[in-house]
Amino acid sequence: MDGKKTAELSELEKECLSCQKCKLCPGRHNVVFGVGVSDAEVMFIGEGPGEQEDIKGEPFVGKAGILLDKMLTAVDLDRKRNIYIANIVKCRPPHNRDPLPEEQDCCIPWLRRQFAIIRPKIVVCLGRIAAAKIIKPDIKITAEHGKLFKKGGVIMMPVLHPAALLRNPSSKPAAFEDFLRLQEIIKEECEQTYG
């Protein structure tokens, strides 16, 4: 891991942990900043913490997270080894509702600063909310998951949200195809991820 990036991320996390910028902060148990390696070439972005994430302070540790980890393992990715995972909003929206546009706008500067430190080559957006915020507002996730977009020299791929796969298991094969495609892109574009 890159020592300078690790130190910068940990400074940023300290700052973020005391954030009071939006209405989500009074209801939180933990700010869910992000997890992974500071010089990851591949960054995954979800929408916001759920109940388990709020309790544990780590993204994707509930049922959807367990499925995500399985899919990551299948393509040799691992939050402890070669990727970084964060969310659009860092605090849990009540009753797991979608984060409101104003909450997203309020929180996105943290993600931008994480991105500026990590400087990933590939961004994978988990679900419609993240893809709409990061890739394009009118994304149609059912039709466009697995497609590649390029923004500012960064490759971006929207994929189906693991929580949606738990609700609709018939989409799992298509989601797995996207991960296999992702693996190929990583092999072409990244030097360290599978190094």
Ligand code: URA
């Ligand atoms: N869903 C998300 O989008 N993010 C999490 O961290 C957990 C579930």
